[in-house]
Amino acid sequence: VAAAAKDAFGRLDILVSGAAPHDTGGAVTETTLADWERVVAVNLTGSFLLCRAALPLMIAGGGGSIILIASQLGRVGSAGRAAYCATKGALIQLAKVMAIDHAGENIRVNALSPGAVETARITRRYGSFEAARAAIGPKHVLGRLGQPPEIAAAAVFLASDASSFVTGSDLLVDGGYTAT
Amino acid sequence: MTLTGKAALVSGAAGGIGRAIATAFAQAGSAVACCDIDLAGAEETARLVE
Numbered sequence: 001v002a003a004a005a006k007d008a009f010g011r012l013d014i015l016v017s018g019a020a021p022h023d024t025g026g027a028v029t030e031t032t033l034a035d036w037e038r039v040v041a042v043n044l045t046g047s048f049l050l051c052r053a054a055l056p057l058m059i060a061g062g063g064g065s066i067i068l069i070a071s072q073l074g075r076v077g078s079a080g081r082a083a084y085c086a087t088k089g090a091l092i093q094l095a096k097v098m099a100i101d102h103a104g105e106n107i108r109v110n111a112l113s114p115g116a117v118e119t120a121r122i123t124r125r126y127g128s129f130e131a132a133r134a135a136i137g138p139k140h141v142l143g144r145l146g147q148p149p150e151i152a153a154a155a156v157f158l159a160s161d162a163s164s165f166v167t168g169s170d171l172l173v174d175g176g177y178t179a180t
Numbered sequence: 181m182t183l184t185g186k187a188a189l190v191s192g193a194a195g196g197i198g199r200a201i202a203t204a205f206a207q208a209g210s211a212v213a214c215c216d217i218d219l220a221g222a223e224e225t226a227r228l229v230e
Binding site for chain 2 (some may be wrong): 001004005006009010011012014015016017018019046050090119120122148149151152153155156157160162
């Protein structure tokens with residue numbers, strides 16, 4: 001993937017690791033090893049591999065900004081979301097360590113933690129946006145789910161020089177989910 | 181906030197948050213590579229980005 005980016009652009013300034021699998025969820029006692037490993041593979045190992053491939057290209061170019069899409073559920077627990085919460089929490093820590101390790105190479109690394117956002121993941125989990133809004137809208141202080149552009153605006157900030165003194169952070173864009 | 185002249189790679193770009201990020205980056209002036217195991221979705225995002 002990084003080689004393809006190098007071929008296309010000759011450089012890489014910004015990396016967003018945002019892939020996420022559908023996960024059925026469950027307490028630890030309800031989670032099969034296969035389900036656990038699939039969530040870890042995409043959420044955590046995928047981010048690691050992507051960063052490992054991209055970093056040399058960024059370093060060669062003199063710096064960059066890496067954004068790991070985590071979750072408000074990397075900060076707080078949620079019933080029946082063992083694998084999801086564990087991997088999202090790990091991403092927040094991974095961002096911090098990479099921020100430390102690569103600060104000298106002018107690379108900033110941050111996590112971005114959305115609350116529940118109205119995407120296909122949500123309809124798959126809750127059946128419809130209406131059902132999702134009713135079920136988890138009230139858990140957000142703003143009383144609703146987020147929209148994808150509201151998360152993208154924060155990503156543009158972290159990618160741009162507007163955030164030049166921001167590294168090792170986890171930017172919560174969660175409608176106040178974790179404020180209570 | 182501008183990303184003029186930047187090159188970006190977005191994984192999970194086939195839909196949802198990834199697609200929104202890819203399009204927002206492009207609107208801010210960045211070149212964007214869209215990656216996803218859902219290749220058709222990523223290509224659709226790439227069309228939107230263009």
